[in-house]
Amino acid sequence: MNERSKHLSADARRVATVEAVVDLAGEQNPSDITTTAIAQRMGLTQGALFRHFPNKEAILQAVMSWVSKHLLARIDKATEGILSPVKALEAVFMTHIDFVSEHPGVPRMLFSELQRSEETLPKRMVQTLIHHYDERLRRLLEAGKNQGELDAELDVNAAAVLFIGTIQGLVMQSLIAGDVARIRRNAPDVFAIYHRGISRMDNTL
Template sequence: MDRNTRREQIAEAALELAAKSISAITVENVAKACKIVPSALYRHYRNKDEIFEGLRDLVRNKLIANATLAAKEETSPLAILKNLALRHADLLYKYPGIPRLMFSDKITGKNSLRRKGFLAVMTEYRKTAASIAKKGQNTGEIRSDIEPDDVVFMLLGTVVPPSFLFHLSDGDYDPRPQIRRNLLLFEDAVKNRNISEES
């Protein structure tokens, strides 16, 4: 197994542990989950801080991959944004460790470097979505009287609250049906009605 693949496998194992508890992310536990000895893990991550950096990179890669796939599967910017939200919902459902990680004091606490790293990931994700919204405004599909950033926050608002309930219910609540209904309201709110009427 090459180094990058092994690093990703280790980060995936840490993310699985995060679904149970952030405190479960230790070098020993992650090594055990990967079925390797801790000394082998140290070849890829020197300490727990670096494992959290690997988690940050893993989450970033999954978010960017979702944006790439959403753009490939749809043609109109509005459809891409809706697809992105559904993919985001599926990601949070498949990896419950992500919301646990994002709301953990291990991320939002005193470690400013760790917090800034995860904030940079979310900022990049929002900018990517905002550029899609801007394209929708340029083509006339999305209302031009609202800021692209506001479109993105409305989009995230369709996903985050139901996903938070999923997190609070410890997986008993499936957020995806509610998110699909929310997206209908999102589309109604941001779609350029003049285009709809003309077509």
């Protein structure tokens, strides 16, 4: 960061810290990110950083809170006013893809937290995010069944798991390939295949 970061308000400094961590996570293993690296990215001393966060765990909590708030808000905004459940599902899918494309460090951090064997607050926050995300998907899938857009015998639980797993698969492939843009290129065709698998036989997008 530049000289301006040294003169931010407390709230702005905390947001800047979160953004710095997300940026660093897009460049390296999130578990290897140190408070020294965060402070250096922001052009601060560790002492200045710790005036806003008591430790690294508190920083991770702030990051997970930011991710949850922004991802769910963007999904809710994207589906607002869409009457078709299938179109709403597509909006959720593409909005999630856009979010990851803009912040490739986010999925790295989520995967890193979920892989931790110990129970931590950041890990529980990721689990809560997935729970709220899953609830939104289930509502849309049930609405799709009720409105006749989706197969009446559709297993909503399995369909929600597959939806999230499909996005995770796209993310992992893009990370392995080192090509973040790939996720946006592949997303429309992948969603079309997902939709064909859950829709009524006579239904089309």
